[in-house]
Amino acid sequence: MSSQTTQDLVSGLESKPTANGLSLGVYPDELAISVEGRHMQLERCQSRRDQLTKMREQLVEYGQRATSVPRLYLVAKLAGCDVLHFAQYHSMLGAHRVAVSAGQLYPFGSPSAANSARKHGMLPHRTGCFFCPCCVAEQLRDVGASWYMRKHHIEGVDWCPSHKVRLVQNHAKDPFATRPEDWVARQATSLEHLVEPVVVDEFQARYAEIFMQLLVRPSPMEARVLNKLIGDRFGYARATGMTSHKLLSDLVLSMCDSAWATEHFDTFDCKREGLPFGPLDNVVACRSTYVTGTAYALILTSLFANRKDVDAAFEVATLSGKIDSAVIRGERTSDRCESTDSELWLAYIGAGGNHSEVSRQMKCSVASARYRLVRQGLPALNGIARSPARWRALSRFWVGEHLASACLAEAVDQACLERILRVCCTRVERAVRLILFGRRSTRKAKGTTRGQKAAVQNR
Template sequence: MLIRPSIFTDELDRGYFGRLMRMNGVANTADMEWLIEAWAGMSNEPPSKHLNLQHLSSIANVGSCEFIGSHTTIPFYEGISSLRGWELSQRHAFSAIGYTAFSHLDWGFACKQPFLCKSCVESDMHLYGQSYWRRSHQVPGLLWCPEHKSSLSWPDDIHWFNRSPAEAIDVATSYDSETVRDALSNSHIVRYVELAFKLLERKSPFDAESVSNTLRAEATKQRFFMWGGRFSINHMLHDAEWRFGRKWLDRVMPLYTNRKKRIDFWCSRYVGTFSVEQRQASFLMECLVASTLLYESVEEALTQLGRYNPSPAREERQTPFLLNKDELLQTYILTRGNYRRIEENYRGRSTRSRIWSGLCELGLPHLVEGRGKSSLRALMAFYLEGLSVADSAEVGGMDQEEMESLLRQCSFLLRNVLKEIDGNRDNAQAEH
């Protein structure tokens, strides 16, 4: 006989499974799975048919759609998905009206560490005489209890889900109060948390391709460098570390533990590159962090992510605009080598990647002036005045390593190009 307790509001599926174990006097998960299989009349079925969310929802006397939508973290972790309907995964399926689950329960959706709020545990013990693991405490990057605004705590092992949170209080580690205060005062972290909870409440996922296209377009509009293909936050990491702080970002986008290599990412908003250790994160986490950076409010982010923005079908794509090298060369001269002004000249006719690639093929580097640096003055000193690399770097406010890197990007065309730029400047001064 199986004791079937009612499920609490916001109780996590994995925590409910552990509570079933305790109430039925079962010591390990394998025995509990066998007991559930026997209760469901599936003890003679092949293993692929064993324990699933539908069984747990039946035990809790809750519909499958409601169970997955209210008691699992699936709506969050699969909130941006490239698959639809029955093909979404082997664990569950989304639809416009809700969720249905017929196959394996994958505990991988549970956090690697079970989080709890001590105030919630005390309240549960007072109201119910027992405590339970809450789903709303398991969102990655959440440091505080949404209800009490107090620090979350966690024991060191995921197997604590099999035991009561009340038992874990004495051995749990807590975030220090200063860290939690800093997070609560950080508008970007708060906005990320709000966006994460909105995902938990959704009844269907955002389309991954559409979200990727939307974020890439918005990031490009805000002067972040973006490659084609699927959206990646790599070239926004400098802003992410600045806005969120390194310690918080390490929790949702940890560094690769098995790699020591540092990666240089080109940053359009700043001069040069930004060096960071390579980070690992799911596409979902990249999208959530990026959305918080790109949009001013949760409502704006949800509106933009919800607009269907598919990639054009291959047969519908227009023939790409072919850059005329002579025209590109003249534009480079007129804009004094400023890539961004060149982009404006070709707006609507070509893409950033094609323009930058064309300029790189011609050996014409991005000439930057500002913040005490001028790659244009440095190159003129080297090519037109015959100064040494070190002296030219000093003229341009650069160090020698930066100057050498700049020279490696230059072709034989640049000397004549610089002469024309210098001539245009002299003519403009003469006219005034």
């Protein structure tokens, strides 16, 4: 089925209460399959197949065509949520699909991402059903009901990131259809007896923090951009002596507990020091290849000191598709550019059209400065310093000289200038003149423009 057909079906869904007249709703950080399990309890469904049939009857009137709508989208509408919001904050698509190829950059929960929603939308990131007894006690105290949370189903996180206690596994036949407090009551025990504090090392704590941030991303990143970020960061770490490892997998192996990594990361037991390990080293070796979410989380945990540094790097990569050197070095600046348009214009001229230099002058992030400048029609003019002849030829053309003669005078390729002219606006023309010749030369050039135009007309 095409994405357009899926879009028609999804837009036709209407949120409704259950057959019992009860509103399903959704709890904070609740796992999508946990929402589905509560619906199964409310409707007293005998099986998942029976439940799926009832969901379609309650939500749509499209007959057999509705079978192509992913379960994740049906559960979202049943819970009264926007599908995009539900996919971002209640599924684990952010862990399953950290990076994808350029042709698959669709927001989680969108009609174009229906195939990935069918495959991973209702799946936890780790096998099994887990809960934290401390979280359940707080849920019962504050809400009067308990649910299963996404942060308890991350591969490699066997403990609750909030309370630092070991997670308890629900071993029921259909565990997500059984609330945590009901399962505890059947075991003839109490939540207090299930509390088991654990000591978490620094690497694993940072791993959990970074992975939880990946979970709330609205869409995957492009593999080429993320892999370049990782490659540049690893190259910078080697160049500055932060690490002596020549392989990215050796760096990961040296920083994490090998027994923990072997338990939670497929084939990690095959890794040998000094030998390439494809699931990790391919990220640097092949920029277009994307690996599992667990592999990306291990790599990011090894390269960055905390979640905020990862956020800053992701922000730049997402907005511009390029990795700024300041992010690679770990420099921290203000996230927002508070300067006025006039201040940005003066900084832009003073910096020679260099966006990174503008951000340093304005003391803001490169992403923020680039966003403001591009909106004003001011692209990066870093090439002025490297190839001034090209821009001098453009200036000749802008003051009235024929393009071919301008290119001949400055010995530049005419086709290159034509490509620049297609994307330049009048503000770029003025900026180039100011950068190359200054204000006096610009006024002189304006006078020359009238003289040259008259000469052209007299011909």
